Amino acid sequence: MxxxxxxxxxxxxxxxxxxxxxxxxVARARYKNxxxxxxTFVTLDPGTAVGGVFTQSKCPSPxxxxxxxxxxxxxxxxxxxxxxxxxxxxGNRGREAVxxxxxxxxxxxxxxxxxxxxxxTGVIGVPLPIxxxxxxxxxxxxxxxxxxxxxxxxxxxTDTFPKAAMTTAMIGGQKVTLVGIIKGSGMIAPDMATMLxxxxxxxxxxxxxxxxxxxxxxxxxxxxxxxxxxxxxxDTVLAFATGKAGNAVLEDSDSxxxxxxxxxxxxxxxxxxxxxxxxxxxxxxxxxxxxxxxxSDASARRIALSIANSPLVKTAIAGEDANWxxxxxxxxxAGEPADRDKLSIRFGATQVAKDGLAVEGYDEAPVAAxxxxxxxxxxxxxxxxxGKATVWTCDLTHGYISINADxxx
Amino acid sequence: MxxxxxxxxxxxxxxxxxxxxxxxxVARARYKNxxxxxxTFVTLDPGTAVGGVFTQSKCPSPxxxxxxxxxxxxxxxxxxxxxxxxxxxxGNRGREAVxxxxxxxxxxxxxxxxxxxxxxTGVIGVPLPIxxxxxxxxxxxxxxxxxxxxxxxxxxxTDTFPKAAMTTAMIGGQKVTLVGIIKGSGMIAPDMATMLxxxxxxxxxxxxxxxxxxxxxxxxxxxxxxxxxxxxxxDTVLAFATGKAGNAVLEDSDSxxxxxxxxxxxxxxxxxxxxxxxxxxxxxxxxxxxxxxxxSDASARRIALSIANSPLVKTAIAGEDANWxxxxxxxxxAGEPADRDKLSIRFGATQVAKDGLAVEGYDEAPVAAxxxxxxxxxxxxxxxxxGKATVWTCDLTHGYISINADxxx
Numbered sequence: 001m002x003x004x005x006x007x008x009x010x011x012x013x014x015x016x017x018x019x020x021x022x023x024x025x026v027a028r029a030r031y032k033n034x035x036x037x038x039x040t041f042v043t044l045d046p047g048t049a050v051g052g053v054f055t056q057s058k059c060p061s062p063x064x065x066x067x068x069x070x071x072x073x074x075x076x077x078x079x080x081x082x083x084x085x086x087x088x089x090x091g092n093r094g095r096e097a098v099x100x101x102x103x104x105x106x107x108x109x110x111x112x113x114x115x116x117x118x119x120x121t122g123v124i125g126v127p128l129p130i131x132x133x134x135x136x137x138x139x140x141x142x143x144x145x146x147x148x149x150x151x152x153x154x155x156x157x158t159d160t161f162p163k164a165a166m167t168t169a170m171i172g173g174q175k176v177t178l179v180g181i182i183k184g185s186g187m188i189a190p191d192m193a194t195m196l197x198x199x200x201x202x203x204x205x206x207x208x209x210x211x212x213x214x215x216x217x218x219x220x221x222x223x224x225x226x227x228x229x230x231x232x233x234x235d236t237v238l239a240f241a242t243g244k245a246g247n248a249v250l251e252d253s254d255s256x257x258x259x260x261x262x263x264x265x266x267x268x269x270x271x272x273x274x275x276x277x278x279x280x281x282x283x284x285x286x287x288x289x290x291x292x293x294x295x296s297d298a299s300a301r302r303i304a305l306s307i308a309n310s311p312l313v314k315t316a317i318a319g320e321d322a323n324w325x326x327x328x329x330x331x332x333x334a335g336e337p338a339d340r341d342k343l344s345i346r347f348g349a350t351q352v353a354k355d356g357l358a359v360e361g362y363d364e365a366p367v368a369a370x371x372x373x374x375x376x377x378x379x380x381x382x383x384x385x386x387g388k389a390t391v392w393t394c395d396l397t398h399g400y401i402s403i404n405a406d407x408x409x
Numbered sequence: 410m411x412x413x414x415x416x417x418x419x420x421x422x423x424x425x426x427x428x429x430x431x432x433x434x435v436a437r438a439r440y441k442n443x444x445x446x447x448x449t450f451v452t453l454d455p456g457t458a459v460g461g462v463f464t465q466s467k468c469p470s471p472x473x474x475x476x477x478x479x480x481x482x483x484x485x486x487x488x489x490x491x492x493x494x495x496x497x498x499x500g501n502r503g504r505e506a507v508x509x510x511x512x513x514x515x516x517x518x519x520x521x522x523x524x525x526x527x528x529x530t531g532v533i534g535v536p537l538p539i540x541x542x543x544x545x546x547x548x549x550x551x552x553x554x555x556x557x558x559x560x561x562x563x564x565x566x567t568d569t570f571p572k573a574a575m576t577t578a579m580i581g582g583q584k585v586t587l588v589g590i591i592k593g594s595g596m597i598a599p600d601m602a603t604m605l606x607x608x609x610x611x612x613x614x615x616x617x618x619x620x621x622x623x624x625x626x627x628x629x630x631x632x633x634x635x636x637x638x639x640x641x642x643x644d645t646v647l648a649f650a651t652g653k654a655g656n657a658v659l660e661d662s663d664s665x666x667x668x669x670x671x672x673x674x675x676x677x678x679x680x681x682x683x684x685x686x687x688x689x690x691x692x693x694x695x696x697x698x699x700x701x702x703x704x705s706d707a708s709a710r711r712i713a714l715s716i717a718n719s720p721l722v723k724t725a726i727a728g729e730d731a732n733w734x735x736x737x738x739x740x741x742x743a744g745e746p747a748d749r750d751k752l753s754i755r756f757g758a759t760q761v762a763k764d765g766l767a768v769e770g771y772d773e774a775p776v777a778a779x780x781x782x783x784x785x786x787x788x789x790x791x792x793x794x795x796g797k798a799t800v801w802t803c804d805l806t807h808g809y810i811s812i813n814a815d816x817x818x
Contacts, residue, residue, distance in 0.1 A: 059741030059749040089737045089749060091766030124734025125767050228720045229638075233741055311637045311720070311805075312813055319814030325533025328498045332468030332642055340468040340498060357500030358534050396720075397814075401807050404721055405728030 008278035008286050008374055008394070009161040016148040016166050016179050019200045021045035021242025024151040025143045029136025031084035031122065031129070037154040039133070040081040041140035042198070043109060048242045050076040050117065051210035053218045055235035061088035062095045063118045064234060066102070070114045074207025076240055077115035078105050079198060080137065081155045083183075087120040087128035088233040097128040104134050108141045119196050119236050121157050121183065152181040155196055158403060159183050163275035169203075169264035171257025174247035176203035178268050182237075184227075184276040197222070197237040197272055203261060204243035205250035213250075213262045214239045214269075221269035224301070224391045227280035228400070229309040239265070277392045282399025285317050287376045287392065294387030299336045301389035306334035307378065314396035320371040322364065324352045331380060342383030347371065355383075417687035417695050417783055417803070418570040425557040425575050425588050428609045430454035430651025433560040434552045438545025440493035440531065440538070446563040448542070449490040450549035451607070452518060457651045459485040459526065460620035462627045464644035470497035471504045472527045473643060475511065479523045483616025485649055486524035487514050488607060489546065490564045492592075496529040496537035497642040506537040513543050517550045528605050528645050530566050530592065561590040564605055567812060568592050572684035578612075578673035580666025583656035585612035587677050591646075593636075593685040606631070606646040606681055612670060613652035614659035622659075622671045623648045623678075630678035633710070633800045636689035637809070638718040648674070686801045691808025694726050696785045696801065703796030708745045710798035715743035716787065723805035729780040731773065733761045740789060751792030756780065764792075 022044060029039040052071050054064045070076075080101055087094045102113035109115075120128060152162035164181045182197035205213075214237065222237060243249070250258055278286055289307050294300035307313055310330040316323040324345045331338050341356035348370030351359050370376065376395075431453060435446040461480050463473045479485075489510055496503045511522035518524075529537060561571035573590045591606035614622075623646065631646060652658070659667055687695055698716050703709035716722055719739040725732040733754045740747050750765035757779030760768050779785065785804075 055741075056744070057738070057741030058743070058745070058747040059737050059752065086734075089734060089752075089762065089766060091750065091764070093766070123732075124737055125762065127766075230719050230721045230735075230738060230742065233738055309638075311809070315810055315813035318810065321814070323532075325495075325498060328468050328533055329466070329642055332464075332466030334467070335465070336467070338467040341500065343468065343498075353498065353534065355500070357498060357502070357536075396810065398807050398810050400720070401724055401727070401805065401810060404724035405730070405806075 004160065006160045006279045006283060008283055013149045013162055014164060014166060016164060017177055019177060019179055019242065020202045020244030021048060022200045022240065023145045024148065025140040026146050026150050026154040027136045027140035027143055029082065029132045031082060031132060037150065038083040039136035039140055040151050040154045041105065041137060042079040042151065044076050044078055044240055045242050045244070046077065048076045048240050049074055049205055049207045049210050050238060050240050051207060051214040052236065052238045053214055055233060057233045059089060059233055061086055061120065061234040062098045063087060063120050064236060066098045067117050067236060067238065070117060073114055075115055076117055077109050077111040079117045079238065079240070080105055081196065082120040082128060082133065083122060083155050083157055085120060085122040085126055085128050086124050086234050088124045090125065090127040093127040097130050097133060100130045101133050101137065104137050117238055119234065121155070121196050121234055124233060148179060148181060155181065155183045157183065158281060159279050161279060163272065163279065165268055165271040165275065167264045167268045169257065169260040171203060171247040171250065171261055174245055176201055176245040176247055176261065178264055180268050180272045182272040182276060196234070199239040199268060201239070201241050202245040203241050203250065204245065204247050205241040209250045209252060210239055210241050213265050216262060217266040217269040220266060221273040225273045225277050226305060226308050226391065226393050227277065274392060277394050280394035281403045282397040283394030284397055285374055285376045285395040287317055287378065287394060288390065289393065290379045290390050291382070292388040293382040293384055295337045295385045296387040297389055300387040301391065303331055303334045303336050303380070304389045304391040306330045307380070308391050308393035311396055314393070317371070317376055318395035318397045322347055322352060322367045322371060327378065327380065337384060338382055339384060344381040344383065346379035348377050413569065415569045415688045415692060417692055422558045422571055423573060423575060425573060426586055428586060428588055428651065429611045429653030430457060431609045431649065432554045433557065434549040435555050435559050435563040436545045436549035436552055438491065438541045440491060440541060446559065447492040448545035448549055449560050449563045450514065450546060451488040451560065453485050453487055453649055454651055454653070455486065457485050457649050458483055458614055458616045458619050459647060459649050460616060460623040461645065461647045462623055464642060466642045468498060468642055470495055470529065470643040471507045472496060472529050473645060475507045476526050476645060476647065479526060482523055484524055485526055486518050486520040488526045488647065488649070489514055490605065491529040491537060491542065492531060492564050492566055494529060494531040494535055494537050495533050495643050497533045499534065499536040502536035506539050506542060509539045510542050510546065513546050526647055528643065530564070530605050530643055533642060557588060557590060564590065564592045566592065567690060568688050570688060572681065572688065574677055574680040574684065576673045576677045578666065578669040580612060580656040580659065580670055583654055585610055585654040585656055585670065587673055589677050589681045591681040591685060608648040608677060610650050611654040612650050612659060613654060613656050614650040618659045618661060619648055619650050622674050625671060626675040626678040629675060630682040634682045634686050635714060635717050635800065635802050636686065683801060686803050689803035690812045691806040692803030693806055694783060694785050694804040696726055696787065696803060697799065698802065699788045699799050700791070701797040702791040702793055704746045704794045705796040706798055709796040710800065712740055712743045712745050712789070713798045713800040715739045716789070717800050717802035720805055723802070726780070726785055727804035727806045731756055731761060731776045731780060736787065736789065746793060747791055748793060753790040753792065755788035757786050
């Protein structure tokens with residue numbers, strides 16, 4: 001498998017501060033036959049609030065079911081992430097593995113199992129070996145704390161670079177910091193959280209506020225990206241707030257600083273989501289698709305996703321081919337209101353089609369130059385109403401086929 | 410572009426009889442810079458009834474709009490098919506081209522333009538050159554009639570082999586014959602007719618009966634195949650009935666032989682649809698997906714299509730990898746009722762997962778042997794109800810990327 005760093009990766013790992021009340025550890029559970037850390041154990045100080053969004057798959061992993069249930073209580077003391085085995089579709093043995101992990105972690109920390117959040121990522125259908133998980137957990141608990149880069153690297157599977165971002169917000173005169181790590185490269189599609197993302201902040205917030213803010217942020221970030229239209233059984237984004245910053249607790253949208261925190265969280269989620277697209281399996285182009293003039297925002301989003309998920313659009317971009325006819329095709333197949341003769345399409349800054357036909361003699365040079373770059377911008381105006389949406393995706397290349405035609409082997 | 414014959418192609422072109430009242434011709438319109446016939450002109454004797462199904466794209470080609478309108482009268486005297494230019498998304502100039510073609514063909518034959526059916530296939534967004542179409546049409550009209558193989562080859566674009574099938578039915582003691590030709594390889598998705606298919610029969614039938622029978626056949630054939638989930642702007646299937654067989658006219662479902670004719674038409678459509686999948690761009694495997702135990706037939710079909718359109722399932726099959734976890738993922742993302750712990754999955758004749766987890770110690774040898782073949786069979790039982798559906802697709806390979814990353818050039 002090609003493990004070269006994605007050409008769309010940022011230059012390096014960002015400089016991230018610690019978050020008070022959050023202590024990451026990593027260890028080798030050896031879920032696969034590899035010599036790398038694959039178990040992440042993040043301990044959280046008492047009083048940490050948690051919010052989460054999960055896959056909408058009808059066949060979710062037992063980890064997702066566990067977290068959904070634990071979320072009701074709104075409190076977290078630790079996060080355990082297993083890489084190399086998703087534990088999904090493993091029946092009772094999968095449930096037992098999650099319960100065993102939560103029990104072991106709770107015993108180490110001295111808390112209830114329901115305070116432990118568990119995520120796993122990797123191949124579907126193989127029960128997570130409980131002995132390896134327990135051994136790894138014991139090792140992680142006794143290991144020295146690690147930095148964010150180690151934690152971000154340890155949750156990776158087919159990812160080619162560790163992904164993280166940070167931001168800050170002022171809440172009632174008090175600065176709070178948010179750090180997020182994320183993994184995901186294939187089996188990435190919207191309508192749910194992306195594969196595995198974890199956000200840590202020292203802000204003080206109630207679980208209800210955190211849940212609401214994360215749901216809001218999710219709708220314009222993780223729900224607006226797609227790599228391959230395939231939705232994982234394990235998609236999870238969790239946000240943990242330790243309260244150590246000492247701000248007045250964020251309780252609802254009227255709380256001082258609520259808007260600032262929500263804006264910071266949304267910004268962080270969007271940057272994390274973009275990192276996933278930049279590590280899309282086989283990706284060579286980062287593609288932004290803006291749809292405007294639709295009948296509604298929801299309609300615009302469905303049209304944008306139809307374009308973003310079209311194999312023919314994605315392969316055309318991979319081939320640096322300004323084949324805008326495929327964009328027309330993808331608009332047409334979306335099933336949303338559209339009028340062929342009002343439709344306009346832009347590649348980069350160049351209008352290539354307007355009012356239902358090609359712009360006579362448009363300058364192909366800037367379009368060709370734009371398509372040779374790594375950052376591709378496609379604009380569609382339906383000419384019908386005020387609905388608009390933006391989604392992000394990557395191209396479809398030989399790399400995707402190579403990675404996925406022999407992932408298990 | 411790789412133009413090697415698909416490994417899934419049948420051994421040769423079938424032996425097809427002429428259909429009384431149908432006379433095919435081909436000519437070189439030179440829509441692209443190639444030296445091959447690319448214009449098909451099929452003349453039909455007076456009294457020929459016609460039915461048709463078309464793309465559900467919101468951005469259809471002017472040809473589709475023309476045929477939809479002409480279909481209201483239910484009578485046909487000729488079919489013109491242009492290959493190499495779809496004429497879609499070309500504004501008024503596209504409409505003018507279709508009108509000019511219909512007018513020229515009608516003048517040659519001595520009929521109304523509304524008796525002429527026109528289809529075009531190829532790149533989107535380039536107006537069909539009227540002068541080339543008229544010159545090609547003149548040449549085709551004066552050319553000697555050709556056989557079915559020439560007609561099937563002339564409507565091809567990225568297809569790697571000419572596709573046709575035939576069948577017969579007994580109607581009130583009278584044998585009728587049906588011949589179909591079809592093209593399509595990429596931009597193939599269900600919910601509408603496949604790219605371009607044309608069926609000719611000597612049966613006597615009213616336009617209403619023919620339309621109803623074709624709609625029925627379409628639902629279990631063209632609407633159940635997908636190559637790449639992308640829906641063309643130009644998908645068209647037309648059925649022409651010359652009435653020369655002399656059977657008592659088929660008028661409704663109570664007519665003698667109505668069931669036999671409908672069964673024969675459905676069988677023919679399914680065989681034509683399978684030929685399109687067998688020529689799917691880059692295809693190396695022909696995949697049949699059977700879903701049963703769903704809450705309804707419609708739900709089963711949506712789940713089957715979610716599996717058939719999943720890039721991860723398609724690449725796993727390309728890699729001959731029994732990665733049934735990706736089938737679970739595709740079931741889960743379909744959004745249809747599913748219970749993970751009742752789900753069973755079969756590859757070939759081997760049950761690999763049952764009641765929500767892997768079958769302990771199932772024999773991998775027959776699964777591996779099955780996946781090495783060209784004909785792949787995936788079965789899913791949801792364990793919920795009586796709903797079932799079957800769809801057909803092909804795998805996703807490097808060939809698809811190679812073909813589509815530089816189609817225009």
